Amino acid sequence: MRLVVARCSVDYAGRLSAHLPLATRLLLLKSDGSVLVHSDSLSYKPLNWMSPPCALTIDEVDEERAAAGVSEIWRVTHAKTADLLVISIHEILHDSQHELGIDPGLQKDGVEADLQRLLADQIELLGEGHTLVRREYMTAIGPVDILARDAAGKSVAVEIKRRGDIDGVEQLTRYLELMNRDPLLAPVAGVFAAQEIKPQARVLAEDRGIRCLVLDYDAMRGLDDHLARLF
CATH class of the missing domain: 3.40.1350.10 (Trna Endonuclease; Chain: A, domain 1)
Structure with missing residues (x-):
């Protein structure tokens, strides 16, 4: 799992369109291919996300976006629906990779x-x-x-x-x-x-x-x- 804390804006295009203006957020990139955008609120629920199967590519930043402060553009495309999640990175404050291994799943007590x-x-x-x-x-x-x-x-x-x-x-x-x-x-x-x-x-x-x-x-x-x- 990759954890990135970044100042970013987010745009989603698909069955619905959504826009998140520039703010500091937590980006989770999981080994199953999913990408989740979290804020420091709303409990466990992400602000936006892309479920697998999907692919992440990093686009080149044109002069206009670079002038606006964008340093990286992440493009996450769903393989089946062609839904698109675009994350415009302005500044990365933290970037780490962690190997979590195979999760055994939730084991309930008192079932x-x-x-x-x-x-x-x-x-x-x-x-x-x-x-x-x-x-x-x-x-x-x-x-x-x-x-x-x-x-x-x-x-x-x-x-x-x-x-x-x-x-x-x-x-x-x-x-x-x-x-x-x-x-x-x-x-x-x-x-x-x-x-x-x-x-x-x-x-x-x-x-x-x-x-x-x-x-x-x-x-x-x-x-x-x-x-x-x-x-």
């Missing part, structure tokens, strides 16, 4: 798969006497996260989310309607489990006879130190 695995291992969190039948119980419209049985031997379908909203309740409702048609499973009770359940989702779930269960991810991983609590 639904982790919650599913932990709840399957700690199925007693559903209630005393519950036993696990299987994870990812397949139905005609997709897999239910966990199929269990309660202390009386009745089927329990569990849908797990990180943040439980109305869509999750609707999803579990569809599973329950389908599973309750199976005489080998019916009657099937529903449990909507999440780290956080929105109030509207809780109201809808309870109205449909679905039990809500809030999951404490740290406690399930054994990271909750009750000795360190004030209360």
